[in-house]
Amino acid sequence: MEKQEKTKLAKEETGAREQLEHAKRGSVGQVLMRCARLVNEEGLERVSKKVGVRLRPAHTALFPHIDLEGTRLTTLAERMGVSKQAVGQLVEELVSWGVLERVVDPEDRRARKIHFVGGAQALMEGLQVLGEVEGELAEALGEEDWQHLRVLLVRLLGVLEHREISH
Amino acid sequence: MEKQEKTKLAKEETGAREQLEHAKRGSVGQVLMRCARLVNEEGLERVSKKVGVRLRPAHTALFPHIDLEGTRLTTLAERMGVSKQAVGQLVEELVSWGVLERVVDPEDRRARKIHFVGGAQALMEGLQVLGEVEGELAEALGEEDWQHLRVLLVRLLGVLEHREISH
DNA sequence: GACAATTAGTCAAGTACACTTTACTAATCA
DNA sequence: TGATTAGTAAAGTGTACTTGACTAATTGTC
Numbered sequence: 001m002e003k004q005e006k007t008k009l010a011k012e013e014t015g016a017r018e019q020l021e022h023a024k025r026g027s028v029g030q031v032l033m034r035c036a037r038l039v040n041e042e043g044l045e046r047v048s049k050k051v052g053v054r055l056r057p058a059h060t061a062l063f064p065h066i067d068l069e070g071t072r073l074t075t076l077a078e079r080m081g082v083s084k085q086a087v088g089q090l091v092e093e094l095v096s097w098g099v100l101e102r103v104v105d106p107e108d109r110r111a112r113k114i115h116f117v118g119g120a121q122a123l124m125e126g127l128q129v130l131g132e133v134e135g136e137l138a139e140a141l142g143e144e145d146w147q148h149l150r151v152l153l154v155r156l157l158g159v160l161e162h163r164e165i166s167h
Numbered sequence: 168m169e170k171q172e173k174t175k176l177a178k179e180e181t182g183a184r185e186q187l188e189h190a191k192r193g194s195v196g197q198v199l200m201r202c203a204r205l206v207n208e209e210g211l212e213r214v215s216k217k218v219g220v221r222l223r224p225a226h227t228a229l230f231p232h233i234d235l236e237g238t239r240l241t242t243l244a245e246r247m248g249v250s251k252q253a254v255g256q257l258v259e260e261l262v263s264w265g266v267l268e269r270v271v272d273p274e275d276r277r278a279r280k281i282h283f284v285g286g287a288q289a290l291m292e293g294l295q296v297l298g299e300v301e302g303e304l305a306e307a308l309g310e311e312d313w314q315h316l317r318v319l320l321v322r323l324l325g326v327l328e329h330r331e332i333s334h
Numbered sequence: 335g336a337c338a339a340t341t342a343g344t345c346a347a348g349t350a351c352a353c354t355t356t357a358c359t360a361a362t363c364a
Numbered sequence: 365t366g367a368t369t370a371g372t373a374a375a376g377t378g379t380a381c382t383t384g385a386c387t388a389a390t391t392g393t394c
Contacts, residue, residue, distance in 0.1 A: 027231075027301055028320065031317070035327060036199040038327040038328075039199055040196060043196060057380090058379075083383085088344065089381085112342080112343075137195075153199060159308060225351075240371060250355085272370095275370080277370040277371070279371075
């Protein structure tokens with residue numbers, strides 16, 4: 001019997017050093033991937049703690065697309081590039097957890113506007129928590145370098161988007 | 168009947184502009200995420216074309232962990248922080264597609280060393296294709312800024328890793 | 335103003351991927 | 365020889381979707 005004792009410990013101790021060594025020598029793409037994953041996980045954990053439910057990446061990916069005045073399901077689906085049903089499922093969970101609510105749009109009674117429970121305030125707080133992580137990283141890296149990183153990433157995104165769509 | 172005509176077109180036309188606008192104003196985390204995904208997709212597509220099979224992200228994630236002289240399944244699993252079985256499944260597919268092969272390790276006949284078919288040459292070519300993408304991005308961004316981005320990302324990774332494991 | 339077509343959203347089921355757990359064989363080490 | 369280790373086999377799980385079929389509100393057309 002081997003008992004397969006990988007899990008947490010192995011993942012965070014045995015694996016981590018190996019991973020770090022490889023990542024440092026890896027391609028920019030690899031480093032990019034790893035940074036993105038870690039930043040994401042950290043933010044996810046904090047927002048989850050704040051909200052009191054274990055959110056998943058798909059949930060937080062939804063948040064930045066929800067406008068202060070509320071947004072329709074269909075609009076969210078378009079913005080995210082997925083089906084209405086996919087968004088519907090995520091929204092359904094968030095509503096059941098008391099994070100979001102759906103209110104009938106008086107301008108079109110078929111539609112409902114989705115917004116944060118507690119309105120703008122709650123939204124702001126949520127974004128603030130996400131911002132906290134970035135604030136700490138900015139501090140660790142130095143404000144100047146952090147801003148530089150931001151600019152470079154936005155430029156990179158511009159290049160990447162260009163190759164795919166326009167032009 | 169609505170026919171649900173999202174798919175490709177909507178995703179790349181309707182969605183893309185909305186997405187880009189949001190991403191540019193988004194947090195560093197968001198931009199990071201999006202860049203990583205796009206770089207990854209691009210590399211994946213090119214390697215797939217070269218190899219002649221549609222590889223998935225999990226496959227290419229495996230590649231940088233395979234050493235020139237071949238690597239054991241268990242070692243790969245440790246490096247990647249997943250179970251041996253998970254790696255086993257990916258390797259199995261890649262072997263069936265003729266990308267990798269398993270050869271018995273003469274030093275320990277329980278073990279097999281996993282390496283690229285065609286040996287170092289094939290590995291080099293594969294990595295070269297991945298490098299191509301980065302080369303083009305470097306050109307688009309300017310070599311100086313690209314290197315700067317690289318340095319900043321590695322530093323960011325250092326900060327992120329530190330928070331999680333050591334200390 | 336009636337009615338067909340469209341649109342917003344829901345319901346239910348299915349799928350792809352990237353894993354995991356449990357259970358095993360075969361080779362090696364102590 | 366008994367315990368460990370390398371790897372395999374098979375089935376199960378969680379996430380993030382998709383497709384197809386449907387209801388209800390609305391809009392455009394005659």
